Structures are given as C-alpha cells and as structure tokens.
Amino acid sequence: MSRTTVCALSPKQNNTDVAIIGGGPAGLAAAIALQKKGIECTVVEALEPPIDKGCGEGLMPDALHSLKELGIEITEEEGYPFQGIRFATSADRVDAEFPNGTGIGVRRTHLHQRMSHRAREVGVTLAWRSHATLSSGGRLLINGAEMRYRWLIGADGTASQVRKWAGLDEERFYSQRFGFRRHYQIAPWGKYVEVHWGRLVSYTSPLSRVTACASY
The missing domain is CATH 3.30.9.10 (D-Amino Acid Oxidase, subunit A, domain 2)
Structure with a gap:
C-alpha cells in the first residue's frame, strides 16, 4: 500500500526508521532500496516534483x-x-x-517522475515542499515539527546541510x-x-x- 505525497506530516508520520534529506535521484534511490527491505523511510524535499536540473540525465549501463x-x-x-x-x-x-x-x-524531469512514482508505490513517505532543520543533539525538525528517526541520510547536494551538521565540511575543497x-x-x-x-x-x-x- 503506497503512501500519499504529503506537504505536512501527521504525528504518526513524524516517526520513521530512516529520514532522508533530499528528494533527488540519490535520495529516492536510497529510499526505494531501503523500503523494499522493510525499512520505513521518509524523504524530505524543499521542492515539488518533477525536479529539473541544468542538463539532461545520461544513464550509463550500470x-x-x-x-x-x-x-x-x-x-x-x-x-x-x-x-x-x-x-x-x-x-x-x-x-x-x-x-x-x-x-x-x-530528461531529468522524466527520470524524477518515474522514481517518485516508484517510491510511492513501495510505500515511502514523501514530504515535498518541506523544510528540514538540524540542531544540536541530532534533533530534526520538519516544518517546525520534530521528527524522530533511527538513521539520517543526507542526499541534499553539494551545499549539503546534513554534511555541515555532521562536521564533515572541514575537509571539503x-x-x-x-x-x-x-x-x-x-x-x-x-x-x-x-x-x-x-x-x-x-x-x-x-x-x-x-x-x-x-x-x-
């Protein structure tokens, strides 16, 4: 049973096994793979699908x-x-x-549509147009409401807030x-x-x- 796309998470949806910040291809792929193994995932993304980028998507054989x-x-x-x-x-x-x-x-928009549909199909909770805030102690707020999670995945691109929060930006070039x-x-x-x-x-x-x- 797939979950509907949401912009505001209910109290029940504010608990998840894995919170994934970033709803591009990387975040969606991680969510689909984990959800297929029975691990509950929530993807949080500030934009709304289909999400485009500056050029097309060249998909290699692998x-x-x-x-x-x-x-x-x-x-x-x-x-x-x-x-x-x-x-x-x-x-x-x-x-x-x-x-x-x-x-x-x-086209990136086409790939994103296909991946978003598959994520819904396997049961991933998708929170589009949602803002994630990370604070000390591992506290995660989604649109101001706390989300409890067991693992956190940062798939939020080159300016990753998750990477900064984890202290991994110090070695970045x-x-x-x-x-x-x-x-x-x-x-x-x-x-x-x-x-x-x-x-x-x-x-x-x-x-x-x-x-x-x-x-x-």
Whole structure:
C-alpha cells in the first residue's frame, strides 16, 4: 500500500526508521532500496516534483541495471541510446564505448517522475515542499515539527546541510563553478555523449532528438 505525497506530516508520520534529506535521484534511490527491505523511510524535499536540473540525465549501463533492480525500467523509447563517451579537443579525439551495454539519455524531469512514482508505490513517505532543520543533539525538525528517526541520510547536494551538521565540511575543497545551458531541437548526430575540452569544458548529450549543451 503506497503512501500519499504529503506537504505536512501527521504525528504518526513524524516517526520513521530512516529520514532522508533530499528528494533527488540519490535520495529516492536510497529510499526505494531501503523500503523494499522493510525499512520505513521518509524523504524530505524543499521542492515539488518533477525536479529539473541544468542538463539532461545520461544513464550509463550500470545505472540502468541499478534502476531495474529498484523496479524502474527505462526504455530507449523514453530517451535516446548512446554507446559511450567521446572526449575531444580542437586537435584530438578519443572514443570510449561501454563494454557492458548501452546507455540512455533522458530528461531529468522524466527520470524524477518515474522514481517518485516508484517510491510511492513501495510505500515511502514523501514530504515535498518541506523544510528540514538540524540542531544540536541530532534533533530534526520538519516544518517546525520534530521528527524522530533511527538513521539520517543526507542526499541534499553539494551545499549539503546534513554534511555541515555532521562536521564533515572541514575537509571539503571549495572551487567556483559556472554553468550555462542551451537546448537545440535537432536530431543527435552521433552515438556518444561528447566532452569538449578547451578554455572552457562543454559537453553534449543526446536526449530523444534534443541535444543539450552545457559549458563550465
């Protein structure tokens, strides 16, 4: 029996085996895997699905296999297949094909919808548009109400509040990164995700007749 998506948790839902902060693919994958083993999970996310990001999602063969084990099968009809990665400069090019299958490029919103649906299906409690606050002593507040948990998982990205709360930020290396994106409505011209090296680094990924580009 799946649990409905909630924005405000009931007193009963404020008790869980595992609280997962962050409802992107990493947090949802952890919740699905644990819930399938009978471990009650609650995912807390400030945004509401489907959650997008600056570029598409290039799912490697191993990622497709892992998704299938979670009960999520991504087909080529949902995106665009690619056979490897191409690294290129103005003078040189190296192609590396996957030895164990084909990858699929999909939109992040599509992947997030599939994973959110599967999480609900297996019984994960999903708290969208919810704010998590961590305080001393391991106290966790969700929208101001205390949540009791046995384990806490931080899946809240590069600016993770859970990592800071756990004191793991002291050894972190900081660097600046700037991202730009543009989507082109054209048919992909090759069978690879391409990484182009120059003064800037850019990559292109095939996404169901749309090639997405980003530069850093």
